[in-house]
Amino acid sequence: MHLPDPKDTLYDIWLASRSPNAPNRVQLAPGAQRPLTIAKLSLAGQIIARCGPGFFTLVWGLHPIRTLIMLALNVARGAFPALRGYSQALIINEVQSSISSGSFTWSHLLYLLGTEFSRMVLETAIDSFATLNENLVYGSARFLIEYRQMEQQLRLDVPTLSDPTTRDLLHESDLFVRSFAQAGIGGFGFGLLSPLDFVRVLTLLSELASHVFVLSSLTAATPSSGTSRTTQLYILAFSLITFILPHIVAWLRCPDSFNRYDDGGLPYTPQEARNAERQEKMRNLAHSDPYRPEVLVWGLGPWILQGWSKARRAMLGLDSEHRGTSNFIGQMDLVSSVLAQINFNFADLMMVVQNIPLMLVLQQSSGALGSLALYRNSVQQLVFTIRQLFTTTRMGLQSIFLMGAFCAAMEIEPLLAPKEDDLVQYVSHERGMKIEARNLCYTYPGSKQPSLSNVNFKLEAGERLAIVGHNGSGKSTLAKVLLRILDFDSGELLVNDVSVRHYNPHDFHNHVSTVFQGFSKFNSTLAENVGIGFVDKLKNTKAIEHAVKLAGATRIVESLPRGLKTRLDTAGADPFTFPSLNGSTENDTWASSRSHQGLSGGEWQHIALSRAFMRAHRPEVDLLVFDEPTSSLDAHAQNRIFDTIDDISRRPSGDRTKSVIFITHRLSTVRRADKVAFMENGTIVEFGTHQELMRRNGPYAALYRASV
Known part of the structure; x- marks a missing residue:
């Protein structure tokens, strides 16, 4: 893996974060929660210093x-619970x-009820607008992060990924990328906290301050209250303890319950389902090792990225084709959200009103029922907000290290890519x-046993080489090295006299075409299974038909x-079923109904x-590699294929x-x-023409006589 100076890289900071606290312990598993220690906090600070400004500048x-x-709006929304409680307390009083x-x-x-109704409408309108605004900001950031991850994933080669x-x-x-999955929908994706969710800390801090202000006002001793300041503080402390104690008991009984989060899930419309399937198909192609x-x-990298990008933008509502529809839906969602929230707030108000019968007991008391309800609600919300802050802080530390992993991953260079000077x-x-x-x-x-060992041969331009040998002799591995799928550990490989x-x-x-022994089977149409051999002609029916004809x-x-x-059935080779790879929605129906x-x-x-013949006959292709093609x-059929290979590798002359x-x-x-190259135990033991090897009467001649 090509990396800068280890002392100054994000990669090493991330790697250090996975080290265990105690000696003789194994390294933390990927995705494991980092413990809250001084050393880990120091590493988190370094990651923030390196990644934070660039990331938030990108989002901004x-x-x-x-x-x-x-x-x-996140700061303003923090004051809503306190204002709501104060308004409802005035009505009860x-x-x-x-x-x-x-x-x-x-x-x-009636004036107080009207004021409360106006407050509910205003609060709901602001809250709904804030949610829609967040969804757009979060969706754009989510798409950008996912796009960069896909782009990087498609750049990396097999040796790097090994x-x-x-x-x-x-x-x-x-x-880290998946932590954005539920951003803007009121939850944390996959039990993680995305960096954008840190803005919720502003809401929590604002809410915390508002509840503290309300409680300090309610517990302030006055001459008419009949109680001292110390008594009021005792009452407040007792209230806090009674609200905190159940949470402590619940944690002691089941500590893991504080680590569980509901991922949620929203039903898809048929169009969204098609986009989701198309998006996951492209993602599967990008991430699947086979x-x-x-x-x-x-x-296929640019084509996969383009197909995924189109489907993903549609899923996030960022596609310009649906911008008008999305705006209209957004406006309707705002209205319906306001009405739904008003109904919810009315139900909440009715629950508060249910406390009114208690005033029969308190008629001789100097305390006001509304103030009592406000006090009780503020204490409860204060405890809840503190717990949320604790959870957010704990999750935030993990999110910082995942952000460091993302930034470090973006710095990886493919192992096979040469340096610019070379x-x-x-x-x-x-x-x-x-x-x-x-x-x-x-x-x-x-592996301890080499798959290739001291392989030597020379193939002149235009020549044909047959590689033969017993199973496991290294033939397919050599083909992958020649195709630059795998790198070699030592030795030299010259192509046109250049390393x-x-x-x-x-x-x-761009100058080779091949058939792999373990070729891929895509759960898509026959045309697409063939056309990906040359994606520039993927929608060219004549080019596909010509390739099909060449292959018989x-x-x-x-x-x-x-x-x-x-549409072809891969019989388990591809675990997913998806719509058209080229993004077409023509005649699209649910995949399960096809x-x-x-x-x-x-x-x-x-x-x-x-698939190989889509490109093999093109003039820029100089090398054809076929691994057990027949x-x-x-x-x-075998003879016809080899006749075709002979035809496309020659001019008419x-x-x-x-x-x-x-x-x-x-x-x-x-x-x-x-x-002919005869391989045995990872090396070429015989090399020459068929006639020469038969005259030597070696292992090739023995295998040939046994097979014919």
Whole structure:
């Protein structure tokens, strides 16, 4: 993993935060809660200093005016509970006074009721507007953070993602992104606190101050109260204890109950469901390791990011196409929210009014029932607010470390990407790609046995190489190294006399086409399964039909109920079912109501070959790599495929324009190759033409005679 100076990186600060407090303890698991210690607080401070300004500047730049309004309204909303209690206390006091005196002053009572109704309308309108404003700010920030995460995920290559610590870092980065899931909906996503939820601290502090002010006013000793200041403080202390004690008892009985949060969940409309499915499909492609080789080779990153972005923006209501509808819905939501909240507040007011019968007991007392209700409510809310502040602080510490993981993850550079000073632009050759391997060695992470050991061979431009050998001899691993899916540990790999490490992998992949032995099966239409081989032509039916014809799959298409539009059943290869990969909503229905067509192993192999032929015949492609391309095909289909490979690798004049490497266990096809590499125990033990190796009468000759 390419990182700056370890002493100054966010990566090392994040890594230090996972260290245990006691010696001989294992490192904290990714996502685990960091303990509240001086050392952890110091690390959190460093992360805030490094990430905080940039992150909040980023958020501020999205909607500066709306963000300022959000901050101001969060402070104002903190005073609402105290104002509500004071207004309702005045009403109760007026009713108590009227009953006690036997003289009803209806005008004053109606005035107080009107004032309370106006307060409810104003409070609800402000609260609803604040919620809508927050949703827009949060939604924009959430989309930006998710977009950057997706963008970075698609940049990373297989060797980078193979590092366990990097995977832990990306896991915590993903938790940070997911913490935005419920922002603006009145809850914490996945039991986490997103940085934007810190604005709620302003509300809590404002609410805390307002309740303290109310309680200090109510407990102030006056000559008419008949009680001393000390007595009032005792009453306040007793009230606080009686409200706090049940929470302490509940915590002692079940400490984990304070760590549980409801993720909630909102039902989707059919359109939202389609967008959600499309968005998750693209996310699955970006994050799934089995798809990674083909995502890299076919250069699917920008296409995946674009498809996810379109669906995600629609899900968040940020799509300009639905802006007018969203504004109208927002206005209707505001009205309905105001009416619903008024009903709720009336119910709340009625619950307060239920205390009025108590005034019969208090008629001879100097205390006012409204003041008593206000006092009791303020004490209760004070305890609740303190608990919320404690919870927010505890969750906030964890959120800081997750933010550090996100920022550190954004600094990771793909392991295969060359440094800027070493970068060499790939230049196509007329005859194809020249490849030379010198003492190549590679060991999979965590393995003690090398998969490749001192591999040497030379392939001239335009030549064809067959790689053969027993299972587990390293053939597929060598193919992935040649395709720059995997890096090698030592040795040299020269492409057109330039070290392959000087090429940008994305640039290099533009000049190759391949069929992997474990090719991907996408739970989508046949056209899309083929078209992703060259996404620029994904919607070009003629290009797809041409690729299908080259792969000999025309009869398969004709036998399907909807031809190229038939949705294929992956039979468990892809656990999700999603709508069109290209974002089309034409004839979209719920995925569960669609009929999926199953294919045999040979038919799927034809689809994989069609995918490779989408690009293989193009002039910029210099290398074709086929890993067991005909393992599930009969002899006639196999010969047709190799004839096609021979045709597309030549000009009409017969001159070769592409180098071809194919891995096969069917040695009858080896005669088509110019050179043969026989692999055993991760190395090439024999290399030469078919005739030369047969004359040597070595392991290749023995395997060949046993197979034909």
